[in-house]
Amino acid sequence: MSYLYAAYIATWIIHVGYLGTLLRRYTRLKREIQEFNRREET
Amino acid sequence: MKRVFPILAVLTAALLSYALFQALVAAPTEQSMGDVQRIFYYHVPSAWTAFILFFINFFASIAYLIWRNTKADIVALVTAEVGVVFCTVVLVTGPIWARPVWGIWWTWDLRLTLTLVLWLIYVSYLVLRRFSSSGQTPLLAAVLAVFGALDVPLVYFSIWFFRTQHPQPVIGGGGSIDPRMLHILLINWLAFSCFAALVCWSRYRLEALQREVDETLALEALLEPRSSRTGTSQTGRTR
Numbered sequence: 307m308s309y310l311y312a313a314y315i316a317t318w319i320i321h322v323g324y325l326g327t328l329l330r331r332y333t334r335l336k337r338e339i340q341e342f343n344r345r346e347e348t
Numbered sequence: 349m350k351r352v353f354p355i356l357a358v359l360t361a362a363l364l365s366y367a368l369f370q371a372l373v374a375a376p377t378e379q380s381m382g383d384v385q386r387i388f389y390y391h392v393p394s395a396w397t398a399f400i401l402f403f404i405n406f407f408a409s410i411a412y413l414i415w416r417n418t419k420a421d422i423v424a425l426v427t428a429e430v431g432v433v434f435c436t437v438v439l440v441t442g443p444i445w446a447r448p449v450w451g452i453w454w455t456w457d458l459r460l461t462l463t464l465v466l467w468l469i470y471v472s473y474l475v476l477r478r479f480s481s482s483g484q485t486p487l488l489a490a491v492l493a494v495f496g497a498l499d500v501p502l503v504y505f506s507i508w509f510f511r512t513q514h515p516q517p518v519i520g521g522g523g524s525i526d527p528r529m530l531h532i533l534l535i536n537w538l539a540f541s542c543f544a545a546l547v548c549w550s551r552y553r554l555e556a557l558q559r560e561v562d563e564t565l566a567l568e569a570l571l572e573p574r575s576s577r578t579g580t581s582q583t584g585r586t587r
Contacts, residue, residue, distance in 0.1 A: 320433060
């Protein structure tokens, strides 16, 4: 049973880890856009 | 489209939960392997999803080589990235399944080795895209992807034409499967396919937006020295 749970947990760690990197990239891009807009306004 | 995404995300989460329940609780226990055989419901759909993504990457790369279409280039990048994630799942769950069944974590069997080579090809594709700053990067990546995709049928058919440690395919091959197991396998595949499609969609939007921002910043950097030379203010320039 431990092998079964290890496989399922590993699968979701990989997927959640990848989603985490996407979220981090999105946050960075959002910050870049905000900075750009602020520069444009001044 | 922005309103549709959360609805699809909730539906996919529900489908994944249902598929998980089916795999862990509802599926019959296999006689010889016992419960560990349930890894099959994650391992096989992940492999199929990765193959489909690599095939989409292949066609998008050909489309880019023919038409130099930016959207095709983004689709190629996105499908390679998500494909690598699913291929990683296959390479991780496979040894975890092999250990209690074969007694070993890994063997340099043809199917396993070709799958590892496939993963390495697409990782190198992503490394090329990430670290090459040449204007020819999308073109080089597309050529690499076209050759890399040749490994997908080799991986799939390796167990048909060669004697390997890996079991025969359960659909259309020498293996057989209980209809209930097949049903649950297909539910899991559908769930993972929907999940992959949603992730690809999000990644596509992110990449398209990133390129838009990069182009704007590059344009701004190009215009800045001229405005400083001519003495015009930053706000006074035409875009």
